[in-house]
Amino acid sequence: MTVLDITRPSPASAITSFLYRVDGSASWKVGTAHIIASVSGPIEVNKRDELPDVATLEIVVRPDVGVTSTREQFLQDRIRRVVAPVIALELHPRTLIQIVVQIVQSGDNKILNTISLSASINATYMALLDAGVPLRSTVSATSIIYYTTATSDGSKTNVVVDPTRAQLEQIEKDITSVHTIAYELKGGKIERLLLSESVGSFTEDQVFECYDTAANICEETNRIMREAITKGVQQKSRWREA
Amino acid sequence: MPRDLTPSTIENTFVLKALTERIRLDSRSFNQLRDLDISFSSTDFGVVDVKLGRTRVIARISAEISQPYADRPYDGLFIISTEISPMAAPTFEAGRKSEDELVISRIIEKSIRRSGALDTEALCIISGEKCWAVRADVHFLDHDGGLMDAACIAVSAGLLHFRRPDITIVGVGSRREVIVHPITERVPVPLAVLHVPICVTFSFFDVRKASAAIAGLPGKDNMKEADDDDVEEENDSSTTVLVDATLQEELLRHGYMSVTANTNREICQIQKGGDMPVEVGKLLSCAEAAIMVAEKVTKLINKRLKEDEARRNVGNLLVEARAENDRYIV
Numbered sequence: 001m002t003v004l005d006i007t008r009p010s011p012a013s014a015i016t017s018f019l020y021r022v023d024g025s026a027s028w029k030v031g032t033a034h035i036i037a038s039v040s041g042p043i044e045v046n047k048r049d050e051l052p053d054v055a056t057l058e059i060v061v062r063p064d065v066g067v068t069s070t071r072e073q074f075l076q077d078r079i080r081r082v083v084a085p086v087i088a089l090e091l092h093p094r095t096l097i098q099i100v101v102q103i104v105q106s107g108d109n110k111i112l113n114t115i116s117l118s119a120s121i122n123a124t125y126m127a128l129l130d131a132g133v134p135l136r137s138t139v140s141a142t143s144i145i146y147y148t149t150a151t152s153d154g155s156k157t158n159v160v161v162d163p164t165r166a167q168l169e170q171i172e173k174d175i176t177s178v179h180t181i182a183y184e185l186k187g188g189k190i191e192r193l194l195l196s197e198s199v200g201s202f203t204e205d206q207v208f209e210c211y212d213t214a215a216n217i218c219e220e221t222n223r224i225m226r227e228a229i230t231k232g233v234q235q236k237s238r239w240r241e242a
Numbered sequence: 243m244p245r246d247l248t249p250s251t252i253e254n255t256f257v258l259k260a261l262t263e264r265i266r267l268d269s270r271s272f273n274q275l276r277d278l279d280i281s282f283s284s285t286d287f288g289v290v291d292v293k294l295g296r297t298r299v300i301a302r303i304s305a306e307i308s309q310p311y312a313d314r315p316y317d318g319l320f321i322i323s324t325e326i327s328p329m330a331a332p333t334f335e336a337g338r339k340s341e342d343e344l345v346i347s348r349i350i351e352k353s354i355r356r357s358g359a360l361d362t363e364a365l366c367i368i369s370g371e372k373c374w375a376v377r378a379d380v381h382f383l384d385h386d387g388g389l390m391d392a393a394c395i396a397v398s399a400g401l402l403h404f405r406r407p408d409i410t411i412v413g414v415g416s417r418r419e420v421i422v423h424p425i426t427e428r429v430p431v432p433l434a435v436l437h438v439p440i441c442v443t444f445s446f447f448d449v450r451k452a453s454a455a456i457a458g459l460p461g462k463d464n465m466k467e468a469d470d471d472d473v474e475e476e477n478d479s480s481t482t483v484l485v486d487a488t489l490q491e492e493l494l495r496h497g498y499m500s501v502t503a504n505t506n507r508e509i510c511q512i513q514k515g516g517d518m519p520v521e522v523g524k525l526l527s528c529a530e531a532a533i534m535v536a537e538k539v540t541k542l543i544n545k546r547l548k549e550d551e552a553r554r555n556v557g558n559l560l561v562e563a564r565a566e567n568d569r570y571i572v
Contacts, residue, residue, distance in 0.1 A: 019384045020296050021331040032285050036383065038329040060336040062327050065304040065379055100329035100336075102381050104300055105286060165285075 009142070009161040009217055014122075014228035016130040017236065022100075024131025028123035031164035033107025033115045037123035039131035041097030049096065054089040056096045061120065064103040075101070075117055082121050082141070082182045082194045088134040097133060099124055109168050114143040114180045117197070118162070121182050126225055130232065139194060140221040141182035144210050146202060147171040159209075161217055177202035181214035185222050190215045247333055249493055257494055259456045261447055261482055268295075268488065273531060275486045276388075280399055280543060282550045287430065288404030292396040295488060296386035301378060301396035303404035303433075307420065308375035310366065318365020318373035323380065324350055324393060330382035346390045349513055350380070353394050353439045353502035357510035360401055364434035367409060367420055374406060376433065387489040390500060394441035399543045402438065403550065405430030438543065439510045440536040441502040444528045445487040445495035446518050449480045481520055483528060485535070499525065501532035505540050509533075 010031035019025035022038040029035075042055055049056045059080050061072040079101065087097065101124060107115040121141035128135060143162050148155040157176070160167060177200030184192045198207060249257075260267060270276070276295030283289035288303030310317055324347045326334045334340055354360070365374035378397045382389055408428040410421045484491055492498075497518030502510040509529060514520075 019298070019329070021385055022329060025329075034283075036329075038383075040328065040332045043332055058336075060327055062325075062329075062381065063379075065302050065377060067323070098328055098332060100327050102300075102327065102329055102383065104302075104381070105283065105289065 009220075010164050012122075012162070012221060012224050014126055014225060016126055016228060016232040022131070024127045024129070024133070026123050026126035026130055028119050028126065030119050030122075030162050031107055031115070032105060032166070033119045034103075034105040035116070035119045035123040036102045036104055037120065037127040038100045038102075039097065039124075039127040039133060041131060041133055042092040042095035043098060045094065045096035050094050053093050055087075055092040055094075057084055057087065057089065057099070058096060059083075059099045059101070059124075061101045062103065064106050071113060074113060075120055078117055078180075078195060078197060079120055079124055082139060083124055083128070085194070086125075086136050086139055086184065087128065088136060091134050099127070107165055107168075109165070109172060112168070112178055114145070114178045114197070114199075115162065115168075117141070117180045118143040118182070121195070122221060122225070126228065129225075129229060137191065138185040138188075138222055138225070139182060140185065140218040140225065141180065141195065142214050142217040142221065144179045144181065144213055144217075145171070145175055146177045146179075146200070146206060147174040148176055149174065157206075159213065161213065176200050177206065179207070179210045179214075181210060181218075183215065183218040185218065188219060188222055188226075190218065247331070247489070247493060249490060253490065254494055255456055257490060258447070261484075262449060262453055262456070266484065267490070272483060273485045275535060275538075276488075278395070278539065278542060280395065280546045282399075282403050282546065284550075284553060288400050290396045290400040290403060292392050292399070294388050294392040294395070294486070296384055297388050297392050298382075298384040299389070299392040299396045300381045300383060301393070301400040302381070303376065303378050303397075303400040305374050305376045305404070305406040305433075307367065307372055307422070310370065310373040312370075315370035316366050317362040318367075319375035320355055320360050320362055320365070320378075321375070322347075322350055322355060322378045322397060324382075326382045326385075326389075330385040330389070334385075342389070345513075345515070346393065349390050349441065349500055349502070349511065350393055350397065352511040352513070353441050354378075354397055354401075357437070357439055357502070359398065359435060359437055359439050359510075361434035361436050368411065368418060372420055376401075376404075376406075385489060387487045387492040388443060391441045391443050391486065394439060394502060395539060395543070398435075398438045398440065399546070401433055401435050402543065402547055405432055407431075437504040437506055437508070437510075438536075438540050439502045439504050440532075440539045441500055442485065442532040442535045443487065443498055443500045444531075445484045445491055446497040446499070446516065446520055447482040447484070447494075448496045448518055449482055451496060481518075481524055483524060485531065499528060501529050503529070503532040503536040505537050507533055 012030040015027045022040045024039040027036045059076045061076045101120045118141035125139040180197040182195035183190050279293040281291045290301045292299045326343050380393045408423045408431050497516030499514040
C-alpha cells in the first residue's frame with residue numbers, strides 16, 4: 001500500500017565524535033529538533049547495579065527546558081525498549097553502558113513527545129556506533145502525524161512526517177493521531193519493527209499506512225546516518241593518508 | 243567509571259615541571275584564555291552554544307507566566323539551573339550533586355542572579371498576581387575545566403539573546419486579563435539586562451610545592467631546579483597564576499579564585515577556594531585581569547549578537563516593526 005499526499009519530511013543531519021570526555025557522541029537535527037546523545041561504555045559499574053551475565057544499561061534523558069519530569073521518564077523507557085535488544089549486552093557482563101540524551105531543542109509542543117522520541121532514538125543509535133559498542137543491527141525512527149483539514153465537501157486527512165515546530169503550530173488543533181515508529185534495518189533494508197507508539201484516534205488502515213510510510217522514511221534516514229558515519233570515519237582516519 | 247579523575251603521578255610531575263619552566267601544555271601564555279566560540283540558534287531565541295577550548299556548554303533561556311512570591315509582589319522570578327549530567331564526564335552521576343556542582347551553582351547564582359544582571363522588576367505584569375518567570379537551564383556537554391566560566395558566559399549571552407512574547411493587559415481591576423501575543427503576531431521583546439557578568443577563574447600553583455614534588459625525581463635537572471627555586475624566592479614570585487585552566491590544570495592546582503566582572507569595571511562576586519594563601523597584590527592584579535577579560539568577552543558576545551540579528555533580520559523588517567526604544571548596554 002503506498003501513501004499519497006505526504007508532505008516532504010524535513011531534512012535531517014547528523015554529526016558525530018565531537019565530545020571529548022565520552023566514548024561516543026552524536027548530534028541529530030531534524031526540522032527544529034536538535035538532540036545530542038553521548039555514550040560511555042563499557043565502563044566500571046556500581047556494585048549494586050552490576051549484573052553477572054549482561055552489561056547494565058543506564059539511559060539518562062535531560063530536558064531542554066525545566067526540571068526532569070515524567071516526560072523524560074517516558075522517553076527513557078521507550079528509548080530503552082528500542083535500544084536494549086539491539087546492543088549485544090551479553091558481551092560485556094559486569095560493566096556499564098551509559099547513555100545520556102540531552103534535548104537541546106525538542107521540536108515538540110507541550111503535549112506531544114513524538115519528535116523528541118524519534119530524534120532521540122536516532123541520536124542514541126549514532127552515538128552507540130560512534131562509541132564502538134557492539135550492536136546487532138541498524139536502527140532508525142521517525143514521527144508521523146495525521147491531521148484533518150477542512151475542504152469544500154467535508155474534511156480531508158493529511159499526513160506529515162517529522163514536522164517542524166512551525167508546521168506543528170499550524171496543525172495543532174487538527175491533529176487526530178501521532179505515531180512514532182522505529183525499525184531495525186540490515187543492509188539498508190527494513191527487517192523488523194522495534195517500536196510502534198501511536199496516540200490518538202485512528203483506523204487500522206492508517207496504522208498500516210504508517211508502517212509503510214515509516215519504512216521508506218527510515219531507509220532514507222539510514223542513508224543519512226551512513227553518510228554521516230562515513231564522514232566521521234574518514235575524519236578519524238585522515239592520519240593514514242599522511 | 244572511576245569515581246574521581248585524579249591524574250597519575252607522572253602527569254602531575256610533568257605538568258608542574260613544565261610550569262616551573264614557564265610552559266603550559268597547550269602552549270598558551272599564563273594569562274591567555276582558550277579559544278572562545280559563541281553561537282546562537284537560528285530558529286529559537288535564547289539558545290546559546292559556548293565553546294571554551296574543549297569545554298562545551300549550552301544555555302537555554304525560557305519564560306512563562308507565573309505568580310510572584312507573596313513577599314515580593316513587584317518582582318518576577320528568575321531561576322538558574324546548573325545540573326551536570328554524565329555527558330560532561332562519566333564521573334558525574336545523574337541525580338546526585340557532586341561538590342563541583344554545588345560550587346558552580348553557587349558562583350553562577352552570585353554572579354548573575356544576586357548581582358542583578360536581570361532586572362526582575364521589569365518582569366512584573368500585574369503586581370502580586372502575574373509575573374514572568376524566567377528560567378536559565380545550563381547543559382554541560384563537555385568538561386575540560388572552566389565550567390563556571392563557560393556557564394556564566396552562556397547565561398549572560400542567552401539573556402541578551404532571548405526574546406519573550408509581547409503582552410497586553412486588558413480590562414480593569416479584578417477583571418484584568420493578560421493577552422500573550424504569539425511571536426508570529428507581534429515582535430517579541432528583549433529582557434531588561436542591566437549588566438553583563440563574565441566569570442574568570444584563576445588557578446594558583448605554589449612553585450615551591452611543585453619543585454618539591456619534582457625534587458624527588460632522579461636526573462641531572464634536579465640541580466637546576468634547586469637554583470631556580472632560590473631565584474624565585476628572591477623575586478617573591480612563588481605563586482604561579484594561570485588563567486582559564488584546562489581540566490588537567492584544574493585537578494593539579496593548589497588554589498583558585500573566581501572573579502566575576504562586567505564592563506562597568508564592577509566586580510560582581512569573588513570566590514577564593516582551595517587551601518593556598520596568596521598575597522594581596524596578586525589577587526588585585528587578578529581582579530584587574532578579570533575586568534579586561536570581561537571587556538573582551540562582552541565585545542565578542544555583542545559581535546555575535548549583531549551577526550545573529552543580521553541573519554534573522556534580512557531586509558530590516560524586524561527593526562521597523564519594533565515600537566520600543568533602543569537599549570544601550572555596553
